[in-house]
Amino acid sequence: MADPFIRTQMLPPMAPPVRTSGSIAWIRANLISSWLNAILTVLAIFAVYQFVMLALPWLLHGVWYAGSLGECRDIIAQNFGPDAGGACWAVIRARWHQFIFGFYPPELWYRPIICFALMFVALMPVLYSDDPRNVGRVLIPLVLLTLLVLVAAGTPAPVFVIAGLGLTGCLWVGMRRPLGLLPVTLLYPFFTVWMLWGGSVWGVATALFGFVVLWAVYRLTSQRIGVVLATSAGVIAAAVWWLVIAGYAVDSLQAVLPFAITSVDSDKFGGFMLAFVIGVSSISISLPIGILLALGRQSNMPLIHGISVGFIEFVRGVPLITMLFTASLLLQYFLPPQVQFDLILRVVILVTLFSAAYNAEVIRGGLAALPKGQYEAADALGLDYWQAQRLIIMPQALKVSIPGIVNTFIGLFKDTTLVSFVGLMDPLRGVTAIVRADIKWKGIYWEPYLFVGAIFFLACYGMSRYALYLERKLKTDHR
Amino acid sequence: MANAAAQNAAMEVSDEVAVQITGMNKWFGTFHVLRDIDITVQKGERIVICGPSGSGKSTLIRCINRLEEHQQGKIVVDGTELTNDLKNIDKVRSEVGMVFQHFNLFPHLTIMENLTLAPIWVRKVPRREAEETAMYFLHKVKIPEQAHKYPGQLSGGQQQRVAIARSLCMKPRIMLFDEPTSALDPEMIKEVLDTMIELAQDGMTMLCVTHEMGFAQAVANRVIFMDQGQIVEQNEPKEFFNNPKSDRTKLFLSQILGH
Numbered sequence: 001m002a003d004p005f006i007r008t009q010m011l012p013p014m015a016p017p018v019r020t021s022g023s024i025a026w027i028r029a030n031l032i033s034s035w036l037n038a039i040l041t042v043l044a045i046f047a048v049y050q051f052v053m054l055a056l057p058w059l060l061h062g063v064w065y066a067g068s069l070g071e072c073r074d075i076i077a078q079n080f081g082p083d084a085g086g087a088c089w090a091v092i093r094a095r096w097h098q099f100i101f102g103f104y105p106p107e108l109w110y111r112p113i114i115c116f117a118l119m120f121v122a123l124m125p126v127l128y129s130d131d132p133r134n135v136g137r138v139l140i141p142l143v144l145l146t147l148l149v150l151v152a153a154g155t156p157a158p159v160f161v162i163a164g165l166g167l168t169g170c171l172w173v174g175m176r177r178p179l180g181l182l183p184v185t186l187l188y189p190f191f192t193v194w195m196l197w198g199g200s201v202w203g204v205a206t207a208l209f210g211f212v213v214l215w216a217v218y219r220l221t222s223q224r225i226g227v228v229l230a231t232s233a234g235v236i237a238a239a240v241w242w243l244v245i246a247g248y249a250v251d252s253l254q255a256v257l258p259f260a261i262t263s264v265d266s267d268k269f270g271g272f273m274l275a276f277v278i279g280v281s282s283i284s285i286s287l288p289i290g291i292l293l294a295l296g297r298q299s300n301m302p303l304i305h306g307i308s309v310g311f312i313e314f315v316r317g318v319p320l321i322t323m324l325f326t327a328s329l330l331l332q333y334f335l336p337p338q339v340q341f342d343l344i345l346r347v348v349i350l351v352t353l354f355s356a357a358y359n360a361e362v363i364r365g366g367l368a369a370l371p372k373g374q375y376e377a378a379d380a381l382g383l384d385y386w387q388a389q390r391l392i393i394m395p396q397a398l399k400v401s402i403p404g405i406v407n408t409f410i411g412l413f414k415d416t417t418l419v420s421f422v423g424l425m426d427p428l429r430g431v432t433a434i435v436r437a438d439i440k441w442k443g444i445y446w447e448p449y450l451f452v453g454a455i456f457f458l459a460c461y462g463m464s465r466y467a468l469y470l471e472r473k474l475k476t477d478h479r
Numbered sequence: 480m481a482n483a484a485a486q487n488a489a490m491e492v493s494d495e496v497a498v499q500i501t502g503m504n505k506w507f508g509t510f511h512v513l514r515d516i517d518i519t520v521q522k523g524e525r526i527v528i529c530g531p532s533g534s535g536k537s538t539l540i541r542c543i544n545r546l547e548e549h550q551q552g553k554i555v556v557d558g559t560e561l562t563n564d565l566k567n568i569d570k571v572r573s574e575v576g577m578v579f580q581h582f583n584l585f586p587h588l589t590i591m592e593n594l595t596l597a598p599i600w601v602r603k604v605p606r607r608e609a610e611e612t613a614m615y616f617l618h619k620v621k622i623p624e625q626a627h628k629y630p631g632q633l634s635g636g637q638q639q640r641v642a643i644a645r646s647l648c649m650k651p652r653i654m655l656f657d658e659p660t661s662a663l664d665p666e667m668i669k670e671v672l673d674t675m676i677e678l679a680q681d682g683m684t685m686l687c688v689t690h691e692m693g694f695a696q697a698v699a700n701r702v703i704f705m706d707q708g709q710i711v712e713q714n715e716p717k718e719f720f721n722n723p724k725s726d727r728t729k730l731f732l733s734q735i736l737g738h
Contacts, residue, residue, distance in 0.1 A: 376546055377583035381597035381649060382573030384565075391596060395587050476629040477586045 061086025064093055068440035091444050092451050095435050099452060102270015102425045108198075108262060110155035112273050114163050115192045117146040119280060121170045122188035125181045127466060131473075135174040143167045189281070196277065198263035202253040206246040214238035227386050266344045270425030272455060277344065279413040282352040286412070287405070289352065290359025291398075295389065297364055308360070315357035321421055323350045328422035347419050355412040362408060366401035367393065399474045406467040410460045427452045492700060495522040496555075497653050497684045498543060503552030505535075505542065512538050514708040516552070522652075525685045527695040527716075530705035531731060536688045539705070540655045543686070544575045557652055573601050576646030580658040582638045584630035590617070590641050591626045594648045602649065609648070616644040620674050636667025640674050647678075654678065656687040690735060696720065704728050 032038040061080050066072040072088035080086065092099075101109055120142050128134040146167060150160055173180040187208075194204040214234040222230035254260070269277065296308030315323075327346040335341060370393060378388035398405070420429035432448045435441055498520040505513040513535045520526060528536045541547040542554060545561050545568045554561045556571045585593050594613035598604040604612070617623040620640035622633075630638055639659055646654060656675065660668045672694050679685055679698040689695070695702050695716050702719040704712045704727075712719070712728045720736075723729045 373579060373581050373583035374585065377579065377585070379546060380544055380572060380577040381645070382569050382601045383597060384569055387600050391600065392585055399587065474587070477631045
């Protein structure tokens with residue numbers, strides 16, 4: 001037998017061996033590590049070169065100042081020879097406002113601009129609830145930019161002053177305590193509806209009061225009859241308010257205190273303004289509905305389980321366009337003739353339900369990923385069902401589901417372009433078709449699509465980057 | 480542990496009944512997992528439940544806080560009978576602490592948040608007070624310095640001690656332990672057992688499912704041996720280990736103590 005080994009000294013840790021570094025080493029390791037890799041590298045470089053040679057001149061020859069496509073072509077031919085191709089960005093210069101605002105009256109553009117800026121303010125407590133530094137990073141440039149844009153849009157002076165003070169105030173609050181902006185978040189939907197569509201302030205105010213009724217009924221009854229029944233009672237009370245009483249309230253309040261701004265019809269909405277109205281409202285409403293549907297699907301109460309499964313499977317099984325047609329045509333047939341139901345509102349409702357079903361399935365995946373022990377520990381501590389869901393289960397399930405949820409959101413946002421099928425002016429098909437129908441720009445092809453695509457990309461890329469930030473922030477499991 | 484054994488006699492058992500189980504039966508589907516269980520636990524008792532795997536011992540203590548539902552018989556915990564009434568169940572659960580084999584700490588919350596969550600939301604204790612209680616129990620389980628870390632940063636033994644502290648923060652009258660050391664490395668078992676022994680010396684009513692026979696001898700005043708969903712033998716630890724009555728118990732003891 002060999003001598004027994006006994007260590008007399010423990011080894012100290014050493015630094016790892018120096019890695020071969022430098023650009024040559026990197027190229028060797030990654031680009032030409034074998035013959036096959038070398039060939040693939042060469043082919044790839046060639047493909048990139050071909051693409052750049054195709055696209056670059058077209059981009060470089062771009063013309064910004066021209067009155068029509070024909071003029072564009074003349075200028076390019078003059079400067080770069082008769083065979084040269086080139087982008088005609090002049091169309092964007094001439095028609096950008098339709099891509100952004102649709103046919104919204106130009107003298108009222110400040111209204112959607114303020115709403116767009118406030119959207120970020122309203123999002124801050126949700127996105128950066130405990131991170132005032134990021135709130136500053138977003139809001140400071142936003143406020144400055146918004147003020148500039150408001151000046152450029154010819155905003156009336158009083159509105160400009162109010163908007164400036166309001167935004168600066170929000171910035172001041174948000175950079176101290178992001179959650180202090182929560183009232184802005186809660187009021188934002190009502191304010192925006194009033195701002196965008198205009199009309200009497202009392203219509204929106206009474207709608208808001210319906211939620212106050214809901215909340216009050218819930219608070220008064222939840223101790224006695226439980227969360228679910230109290231919520232139902234609140235919803236019924238609010239529905240009675242909205243459907244029966246609110247109409248009279250609006251009329252009488254308007255008679256006593258007339259306060260209204262110019263109203264704008266839904267058919268004036270278009271472009272990215274429309275995409276954001278539909279996208280943002282659907283995204284923010286579909287997440288809570290999706291959570292409830294996912295919980296309903298897990299429920300052991302047969303009625304709730306059945307309704308949730310039925311809803312989810314039905315909505316996922318039907319194409320969105322079918323549902324949009326339903327929204328635009330069938331609902332109108334079935335509702336009583338005097339009920340006016342705005343087309344955008346109908347589309348928002350259906351897109352919301354559609355993405356809620358998808359979110360429900362994504363969140364169900366997150367719930368399934370949680371070990372049973374988490375539920376048991378919550379139960380064993382005496383937390384009731386809703387407490388356990390809110391404090392233990394959902395924070396973890398949603399964290400796991402972030403990539404899937406963001407996926408659904410990005411999909412939803414891009415799907416807002418499908419509303420062109422029911423006659424709304426989405427930026428892609430609706431507005432672009434209008435622009436291309438103009439005799440001056442007939443035949444233009446790439447430029448509007450590139451412009452619209454770039455804006456969609458910015459919005460979707462923003463969402464995806466935020467999701468990554470959130471995943472990093474919530475990573476506490478140290479795996 | 481010899482020291483603890485000496486103190487064992489000093490630990491008082493009162494006449495008050497903490498848990499009363501009578502004629503309890505439970506099935507998983509068609510499988511009869513618990514058969515005609517009768518147990519009375521006095522306040523201050525330290526009961527160790529052992530038996531081969533699949534004998535129903537975990538299921539038994541999980542019935543006591545209604546993580547499992549029994550189908551026949553009666554379970555009364557601290558004067559409250561467990562029925563389908565959710566209010567009663569939540570009341571019992573807030574009085575009964577439970578420690579799991581896999582700790583089941585909440586990984587998205589810090590240790591402090593793990594400890595204060597239930598007192599704040601269930602007992603409606605003010606946050607400051609809950610945090611003071613939490614620090615007190617973290618000192619007791621000897622890891623106050625970990626308060627602001629996440630569970631994933633702690634060793635298994637530390638996590639299990641946090642789990643014990645989390646239960647204690649609810650000021651329970653009864654503690655249930657479901658194989659608290661089975662998922663731990665040998666070096667960490669001792670630190671958890673020491674915590675449990677201290678708890679026993681403080682007079683806590685405890686029901687432990689465990690295979691730590693040293694622990695049973697040191698602090699238990701009664702050992703219950705289960706097999707095939709039934710109580711086969713119960714006795715005080717000295718008698719149980721030195722003079723087992725049934726053949727099944729003898730076989731079990733020879734297998735776990737035999738090497």
